[in-house]
Amino acid sequence: MTTLDARNPSLAQEALPAHERYKHGHHFRNSADEFDACKTGFWLFLATEVLLFAGLFVAYGVFRMLYPEAFANGSHYLDWRWGGLNTVVLLISSYTMAMSIHHTQHGRKNAATINLLITLVCGLGFLLIKFIFEYAPKWEVGKRPGQFFFYPFSQDAHEPLWWSVYYCATGIHALHVIIGMGLIARALVRLRMGYYGPKHYTFVELTGLYWHLVDLVWIFLFPLLYLIH
Amino acid sequence: MSNASNMVHGLGAGLSELLTSAPLAAAAANPGAMTKLWFRAPAQSATAHTADELFLFIFWFSVLAFVVLMFLMVYWSVKYRRRPGKIAPPSPSHNTPLEIAWTVLPLVLLAYIFFKGFHGYVDQLVAPANALEINIRGQKWNWTAEYPNGATTGEFKDTSTIGTQAMPIFYVPGDRPVKFKITSLDVLHSFWVPDFRMKQDAIPNRYTSWWFKSPAPDGVDDDATDGIDEGFITVQGRQIPYRDHWIFCAEYCGTYHAEMYGIIRVVPEEYFNEWMVASAGAGLSPIELGAKLHKSKCASCHSADGSKNTGPTWKNAYGYPVEFHGGGSLDLSDPNAWDNYIRESILRPQAKVHLGYGPTSQMQSFEGQLKPEQIDAIVAYYRSLSDRGGASEAEATPPPAN
Amino acid sequence: MSTIDTSRAPELGHGDHGGHGGHHGPYLQGKGSFWATVWDWATTVDHKKIGVMYLAAVLFMFFLGGVAALAVRLELLEPVRAVNNQVTGQMLPQIAELFGLGGAENAAWGNDLYNRFFTIHGAIMVFMVIVPSVPASLGNFLLPIMLGAKDVAFPRLNLLSWYVYFIGSIFAVLALVLGGADTGWTFYTPYSITTDAEYWKVTFMVLGAFVLGFSSILTGINFVVTVHKLRAPGMGWFDMPLFVWAVYSTAIIQVLATPVIGITLLLLIFERVFRIGIFDPALGGDPVLYQHFFWFYSHPVVYVMILPGFGIISELIAVHAHKKIFGYRAVAFASLGVAAVSFLVWGHHMFTSQGELSGAIFSALTFLVAIPTAVKFFNWIATLYKGSVAWNTPMLYAMSFLFLFSIGGLTGLPLGALATDMHLHDSYFVVAHFHYVMMGGTIIAFMGGIHHWWPKMTGKMYNEMLGIIGCIVVFIGFNVTFFTQFIMGVQGMPRRYATYVDQFQSWHVVSTIGSFILLVGFLIHAANFAVSLVMGRKAPANPWGGLTLEWTTDSPPETHNFPREPLVTHGPYDYERTVPPHWDPKDYPLPADAKSRPLH
Ligand code: HEA
Ligand code: HEA
Ligand code: CUA
Ligand SMILES: [Cu+2]
Numbered sequence A: 001m002t003t004l005d006a007r008n009p010s011l012a013q014e015a016l017p018a019h020e021r022y023k024h025g026h027h028f029r030n031s032a033d034e035f036d037a038c039k040t041g042f043w044l045f046l047a048t049e050v051l052l053f054a055g056l057f058v059a060y061g062v063f064r065m066l067y068p069e070a071f072a073n074g075s076h077y078l079d080w081r082w083g084g085l086n087t088v089v090l091l092i093s094s095y096t097m098a099m100s101i102h103h104t105q106h107g108r109k110n111a112a113t114i115n116l117l118i119t120l121v122c123g124l125g126f127l128l129i130k131f132i133f134e135y136a137p138k139w140e141v142g143k144r145p146g147q148f149f150f151y152p153f154s155q156d157a158h159e160p161l162w163w164s165v166y167y168c169a170t171g172i173h174a175l176h177v178i179i180g181m182g183l184i185a186r187a188l189v190r191l192r193m194g195y196y197g198p199k200h201y202t203f204v205e206l207t208g209l210y211w212h213l214v215d216l217v218w219i220f221l222f223p224l225l226y227l228i229h
Numbered sequence B: 001m002s003n004a005s006n007m008v009h010g011l012g013a014g015l016s017e018l019l020t021s022a023p024l025a026a027a028a029a030n031p032g033a034m035t036k037l038w039f040r041a042p043a044q045s046a047t048a049h050t051a052d053e054l055f056l057f058i059f060w061f062s063v064l065a066f067v068v069l070m071f072l073m074v075y076w077s078v079k080y081r082r083r084p085g086k087i088a089p090p091s092p093s094h095n096t097p098l099e100i101a102w103t104v105l106p107l108v109l110l111a112y113i114f115f116k117g118f119h120g121y122v123d124q125l126v127a128p129a130n131a132l133e134i135n136i137r138g139q140k141w142n143w144t145a146e147y148p149n150g151a152t153t154g155e156f157k158d159t160s161t162i163g164t165q166a167m168p169i170f171y172v173p174g175d176r177p178v179k180f181k182i183t184s185l186d187v188l189h190s191f192w193v194p195d196f197r198m199k200q201d202a203i204p205n206r207y208t209s210w211w212f213k214s215p216a217p218d219g220v221d222d223d224a225t226d227g228i229d230e231g232f233i234t235v236q237g238r239q240i241p242y243r244d245h246w247i248f249c250a251e252y253c254g255t256y257h258a259e260m261y262g263i264i265r266v267v268p269e270e271y272f273n274e275w276m277v278a279s280a281g282a283g284l285s286p287i288e289l290g291a292k293l294h295k296s297k298c299a300s301c302h303s304a305d306g307s308k309n310t311g312p313t314w315k316n317a318y319g320y321p322v323e324f325h326g327g328g329s330l331d332l333s334d335p336n337a338w339d340n341y342i343r344e345s346i347l348r349p350q351a352k353v354h355l356g357y358g359p360t361s362q363m364q365s366f367e368g369q370l371k372p373e374q375i376d377a378i379v380a381y382y383r384s385l386s387d388r389g390g391a392s393e394a395e396a397t398p399p400p401a402n
Numbered sequence C: 001m002s003t004i005d006t007s008r009a010p011e012l013g014h015g016d017h018g019g020h021g022g023h024h025g026p027y028l029q030g031k032g033s034f035w036a037t038v039w040d041w042a043t044t045v046d047h048k049k050i051g052v053m054y055l056a057a058v059l060f061m062f063f064l065g066g067v068a069a070l071a072v073r074l075e076l077l078e079p080v081r082a083v084n085n086q087v088t089g090q091m092l093p094q095i096a097e098l099f100g101l102g103g104a105e106n107a108a109w110g111n112d113l114y115n116r117f118f119t120i121h122g123a124i125m126v127f128m129v130i131v132p133s134v135p136a137s138l139g140n141f142l143l144p145i146m147l148g149a150k151d152v153a154f155p156r157l158n159l160l161s162w163y164v165y166f167i168g169s170i171f172a173v174l175a176l177v178l179g180g181a182d183t184g185w186t187f188y189t190p191y192s193i194t195t196d197a198e199y200w201k202v203t204f205m206v207l208g209a210f211v212l213g214f215s216s217i218l219t220g221i222n223f224v225v226t227v228h229k230l231r232a233p234g235m236g237w238f239d240m241p242l243f244v245w246a247v248y249s250t251a252i253i254q255v256l257a258t259p260v261i262g263i264t265l266l267l268l269i270f271e272r273v274f275r276i277g278i279f280d281p282a283l284g285g286d287p288v289l290y291q292h293f294f295w296f297y298s299h300p301v302v303y304v305m306i307l308p309g310f311g312i313i314s315e316l317i318a319v320h321a322h323k324k325i326f327g328y329r330a331v332a333f334a335s336l337g338v339a340a341v342s343f344l345v346w347g348h349h350m351f352t353s354q355g356e357l358s359g360a361i362f363s364a365l366t367f368l369v370a371i372p373t374a375v376k377f378f379n380w381i382a383t384l385y386k387g388s389v390a391w392n393t394p395m396l397y398a399m400s401f402l403f404l405f406s407i408g409g410l411t412g413l414p415l416g417a418l419a420t421d422m423h424l425h426d427s428y429f430v431v432a433h434f435h436y437v438m439m440g441g442t443i444i445a446f447m448g449g450i451h452h453w454w455p456k457m458t459g460k461m462y463n464e465m466l467g468i469i470g471c472i473v474v475f476i477g478f479n480v481t482f483f484t485q486f487i488m489g490v491q492g493m494p495r496r497y498a499t500y501v502d503q504f505q506s507w508h509v510v511s512t513i514g515s516f517i518l519l520v521g522f523l524i525h526a527a528n529f530a531v532s533l534v535m536g537r538k539a540p541a542n543p544w545g546g547l548t549l550e551w552t553t554d555s556p557p558e559t560h561n562f563p564r565e566p567l568v569t570h571g572p573y574d575y576e577r578t579v580p581p582h583w584d585p586k587d588y589p590l591p592a593d594a595k596s597r598p599l600h
Helices: A031-066 A068-077 A080-105 A109-140 A159-192 A202-227 B002-019 B022-029 B031-039 B046-079 B096-125 B269-279 B286-298 B337-347 B372-384 B392-396 C034-042 C047-075 C091-098 C107-147 C155-177 C200-229 C242-274 C287-321 C328-344 C356-384 C393-410 C412-416 C418-424 C428-458 C464-490 C502-535
Strands: B132-139 B142-146 B167-173 B178-184 B189-193 B198-202 B208-212 B230-235 B238-249 B262-267 C081-083 C086-088
Touching (some): A068 A202, A080 A202, A109 A159, A159 C242, B046 C418, B096 B208, B096 C356, B096 C412, B096 C418, B178 B372, C047 C155, C155 C200, C242 C328, C287 C328, C287 C428, C328 C356, C464 C502
Parallel strands (some): B132 B178
């Protein structure tokens, strides 16, 4: 009935790995069509993600224009070195993600696994750096959003708003990192179970697209928040 | 092709049949009747006439388009109704010239509507320099008005038969441009006077404005003011003609949104001036208050006489072009640009820094230190110092005792 | 008036299902026991069943929204007055008192009640009725069949989107049960941040709208991909029925506009729960920014509401006039044109709160977006010329649509012109405008579409006479209710008013009477449908003589829609040279040279 026909292997095919037995959804003509459809659909989904972040970028731009000094001060509070480190971490993870797709396509299951694992670790590293070295120290001294703000040495009445934008933008991005890690974990487990191989690797590929988007959003957030004064 | 021309022919025949129909022709001949049907009474503001004309123009155009289309729809549906055993005869399924025509013609017409609409809007938005300026403040759920000499209103309409909430009466002079400068102290409101066909939203932390010039009342309910409350009030034995117009709050603001109303009372200008002086009370006029605040808070950096100081002088600044650090200049086409710029500079000095006094301003923010009416007063004083500020205050107010 | 004599339309070929094997029966076939059937529906990935479930949910929500509308109309029957210190004219509290639900003495309570009712009405009608209405119900059912496909591209995603819709609606109903939000469906800040301090009602309502957005996105993605990838052999882009074009354009808007409302509502929720200050002027935020965000979604979404309606009308007119649609390509491209320009006009909802320059730009673009719609109108009317027009319920609904929507659209012009909008903004003129386009447009087209495809979806015919009567009653009730509101609006009646000054009362009374005529009309339809379901005559496969692919299937279609993949050999509206499927050539006497004549 569904795209998961691989779960009902016929006896004759028992010996083949699951990805060899994969059958496309019955309403598609062939698996190439199905793969195309999934990819088109996923690109559309990525477009919605971009638009979602576009809203945040617009808010950032508007408030930067309204309160330039609060935003200039704000970026001084951020340490570009942590941000830069995180950028590097994400870039590495993007590379390993791409490599894992490449290896899956060529049937090198172990190489793909290692790359996926590195990606996962990088994602985790990103989150740890973010939470331990960035959020926590700031939150403690009162650099908090909106009404929670109590940082005693602020130099501008509108710094709470800067923190609102900062936490919303990076928080929603971090949420995407977490979701991306979930997808990668699923890809990893199912790769080990033999579901993906040269003939069928849709999910790995889509996870890769998603991860690149997460990376891309950070590439925009980093200079806007950390570098522009 | 011959089929298409048949179609065009059928269209023409239908049209001529239509245009000779009696009631339509009768209504078209008497535009005043249409105004009455739609608006009850003609607009009571000189600048609103463009808007009403435009409305009626769109109305007649729409009636024409609508009637033609509906006529054809019904006519063809009846004429070509289904008959058993017969199928639709062949006819062309597209016709490029026809399709281009009915794309381009509406475009031209809509372009005309757009331009007319834009002109009427600018007319109603941009007040002449000599307009009397009244500060309007919205707050859940009432309006307050503050006149140039500090007068406010203490008079309320008797609402025992028309509502449950207090309904203030704002006096304005007839035959004289009046500008409302509008802001809000809490949530959004919108200041609408239907008889003047104009409204602008009241937004916290921001000024909006509109203006009107209403004919002086004659106290007689004649054709031009049918359905509008007009009559005489008796003041110390004198009969003063007045005309009342509703104010409604047109932006949803909560429980009593529906009763956040008021009255604009147009009276002859001589009486208005008397009323304003009498209502001024003991307080200072906004300009006087602004002058006082300037002296105590601003004069150390901003001169009022044109001399140079840490900050730009206020003398002859309002209304003039100004450029900022980091590029950009004030958009003088926006009638509220200067007012908003002054307000912003008081609250957020770094937002726009006057070229030559930056790149960062030396000024501290006054946010939280000034009440809304004090900010309004500083703006009024600032404006009064400029020859481009409009002569309004000076004219409307008896010269302040100096 | 003659309707098609469907009894004479012969059923060819597909009368018995014996040949197709066990699980290829009609999709409506039960699964043995009652609970097995329920489970089958709840877990189905069949686009037809999902479409039918959406249809039921949307009609139920329409009923709820309609009840709230009637409450709104009742309160407005009389203005609220304080007579001898006694508050009168508060209809809702007085009704509540009848049911022992509290006293009518308190003026504030009556107003608050009213504000909750119009908010609930607007929010239900927009987020839960009209946005999902046509695409999610008829679109889901028909899109794959019209393309000759077995299902949508992602069937399980489709089911997910239905459940997301369900969850979103639960949040909204929760808000209602807790007492209802009072912000208006636009949730304008700062009011929406400061009202309802215990904050769950408004928050749930906003959360509901947020969740519903995901449902909309998922449906949109699914449809775009389906149209791109699952067209049957022989079906080029310009062989697609116009309904498909319309749903396709709609899906694009859904995908591109909805994320923005997503982030907006999310920020609004943060704002309410955490007071982060982005939209709160008290904390330095910008309420006008909120409006920009909101309308950046909510203007395109009005075309999400109307484009599928346009698609339905194209089908109804072509099928019931047995005529190739005039200017097929123009109509198809007009859909895409509307979709594209619709993203650039959002500022026309904010003429009274923005500067001149942006006002001018948005006003100009607004007029631009009216052109493609006008083009479609001309094409529809021209299609009737030399047609073979059946006077039945769907066709009457199509005419009703042309009548009402042109009024609605034409009254958009004075709203789009700056000078006139200064007066009309937030008055009942706007209320009348959007009811004429949303109800007179989309809902009327929806009703027409339901009648048109009812035989296909249920396999049963309805009573034609009752359908026609219902249509006429709805038409009359609608005009009585809402035309009066144009007049009130121009004369100065502001919207969202629980009470008003005396001069408007007679108009309000007429309008309230009209709304009850509407209720009668819809009850007639509901009864008609119920009777049809229980004891309707069995529907032939092609009752109207349509040429699009859904009319080649059985009524109701079998589970996989077609016994074998269809091959498309004629255009969707080639009435001049094709005998409709399942029809006897004797009933459809083509001229001898029909096949050889060029199409254009
Ligand atoms: C189905 C939904 C729908 C549709 C299709 C439309 C269509 C249009 N709308 Fe409407 N609108 C709403 C739903 C919709 N609207 C809603 C819900 C609101 C209020 C929201 C709120 O505040 O709560 C609103 C409010 C609204 C406003 C803001 C008013 C205000 O608050 O001040 C404006 C202003 O420009 C506007 C304009 C238009 C225009 C120009 C069209 C055009 O697209 C119409 C084009 C159609 C025609 C022109 C008619 C058909 C053509 C002919 C008969 C041929 C002849 C015509 C010509 C030659 C021009 N609408
Ligand atoms: C799809 C959109 C839609 C629809 C269909 C309607 C339908 C109706 N609306 Fe609605 N309305 C809105 C969308 C809609 N409205 C919106 C968005 C607002 C703005 C809210 C705001 O300001 O925030 C609004 C506001 C609004 C107001 C203004 C309130 C105010 O500003 O103070 C009024 C007042 O008269 C009103 C009345 C009505 C009436 C009488 C109907 C009637 O047509 C309803 C008739 C329906 C019924 C009576 C139900 C009958 C149904 C059945 C019996 C079951 C049917 C089953 C089958 C057919 C099988 N509406
Ligand atoms: Cu104030 Cu509505
Ligand atoms: Cu709009």
